[in-house]
Structures are given as structure tokens and as C-alpha cells.
Amino acid sequence: MRTIFWQDGCVKLIDQTKLPESLEILECRNVDELAMAIKRLAVRGAPALEVAGGYGVALSAFEKEFSDLNELKSHIVERARLLASTRPTAVNLSVGIERVLSKALEGDSIEEIRRIAVEEANRIADEDVKRNEKLGEFGRELFEDGDSVLTICNTGSLATVYWGTALGVIRSAVKEGKKIRVFACETRPLNQGSRLTAWELLNDGIDVTLIADSMAGIVMQKGLVNKVIVGADRIVRDGVFNKIGTYTLAILAKEHGLPFYVAAPLTTFDWGKEMKDVEIEERGREELIYCHITCKRKLIAPENVKVYNPAFDATPLKYISAIITEKGIIFPPYEKSIPNILNEGGSASST
């Protein structure tokens, strides 16, 4: 099933805050509801945010009756700005918003703009499914029967429309008949690893072992994993932004001589920027001082303690062994291989 889709004038999505206890569909009937869903991570993961952003623009075109075309156009531009401000780090959100907005603004009537916006958002969702299946086909070549792989956060179906990126690569390798074992970091503070990745992999019948984030070192030292694969929220000229803790895993992998792979679609690249240009989202203190934001609040830290809660970190490209995309696998030197794949849309090496 698709994790996010357009139906009856609403954006419907799996409410990820309810997992793993229950699988519930959340209906967002207007931009405010969708913006709230994005902020509280009911929908999350860079590719899913790209699709959500696109659908958000479509939603904005139906929010009220417009007296003329200009009123509609200025309304969707304003609502697009609001959507883009919900989460700053994953570039895919603004990519999805911009794509649908610019296409919709070409429309010559209210009906046409509405139709174009829904069609373009649906097109992004369809492309997401195809490109991740392609990415999985390329990426699975990097994995062998018997591999044991460490991952962080959730990069599976839930983070996309259907197949997943880093977890999609693992699913593709398993589908090919390879036996792969996964160690999933719980991914504090919001537990995307324990709540979502463990749930997805168990559903798929893939061997998964949950660890606390601080256990990654011992897992490598004891030889329990031989590869690491993660997703990405934004790839810039000198680094990869991904879930907080990714940078630590990359350094540990280097120390232990393990390949460190990133899997992401081309829409995650923001090659005009450097690490210093990107805002890292800082989230609320309640995520750290309570046992979990989605369950009954139980204090696990003194209520008045100072808290620092960045949601992402940036890993310099020198720690990354290869980047898996829907056009192929990119290897260092990235200053040559990445512009090559982005500018020419050409194929990277697949070995």
C-alpha cells in the first residue's frame, strides 16, 4: 500500500506517530492540517516530504472559493511558503513544493490550476515509487548473501511512497534471494528506528536486531556488522545531511574499515550549497525530557535541564564509500562523479 496518496480532495497518509501500535490513516483536508502532520512527523523522511509538499500545494488550490485567478495564485504561493517553513533540512520538501507550484501557476483558469496541481503531485508520487525501485536494483549489487548491515532512522516504505531508499536497497537484495541481517539503531529521540524500521523489517520477514544508538561501536568492534547504509535529507558539495547520529556512525565505520553507503534519489542533491549553508532543524526540549512524545508523558530528565536537540547532522563526503541513486552508484571523487550524474542525467558506474 502507498504511504501517502490523494483521495476525495484530501491528502491521506499513514500516521507514523501511531506506529508500531496501530496502522492508522490520517486525512489532511487543508494546508494547516498537513503542515501540522509534517511538523509532528506523522509524515516524515525526505522523499515522503517531497510528495507531501507537492500534495500540499494541490490542497491549497481547493481550500476556498476564489473570486478570480489572481486570488488563487497568490493564495497558493503564500500557502507554499508556509509548507516550506515546516521543516528546513530535507531539501526534498521544497523540491516537491516548487515543482507543483511552478507547474500550477502556468494554469489559465481555477479549474485548470487545480487539475494541474493534483496531476503533478500524483506524478511525483508515481516517480518516487519507480526511482526507488531502480535505486534498489543498483544498490543491491553492493550487498552479498550473508551480509550484516547497520542502519539508522527509517528509510523504508514509510519514508517514501512505497519501496524505500536505504531500506529499499536491503529489500531489493533480499528479494534477489540474498540473506541479509539488519541491525537497526533505535534513533533517539523520536525512535524512527525502533518504531518504524523494526516494524517494517519484521513485516517483511527480514532478520532485524534492535540496538540503542550508543551500541553501534560495540556492534562493529565485535564484527556483528560488515556494512553500513543510511539515507539522506540533503547532499551538498562537502557533505551529507541525515538523521542525527549518522556522522558518529560514519566515523565508527571508518575506524573499523567498514563501507559506509548512502542511498538517496537525485532530488536530495543540493549541489549549489555547502554544509555551512544548511539549517539543521532544532526540535523541542520535550522530545528529550519525556519518555516519548507520542505516549503518555513521563519525565526522564529534570524538567528544567538545558537541552540541545538537533534533528540532523552532516557527514563529510570523505567518509562515504558510495552514494546509491536511481541513475546508478556514485563513487569518489565526488567533485567529478556527482556533477557528472546531475548535469548529464547519465549513468554512474554500477560496480
Ligand code: MRU
Ligand atoms: O526526522 P526524519 O524522521 O524526517 O528524518 C529522516 C531521515 O533522516 C532519513 O534518514 C532521510 O530522510 C532519508 S529517508 C529515505
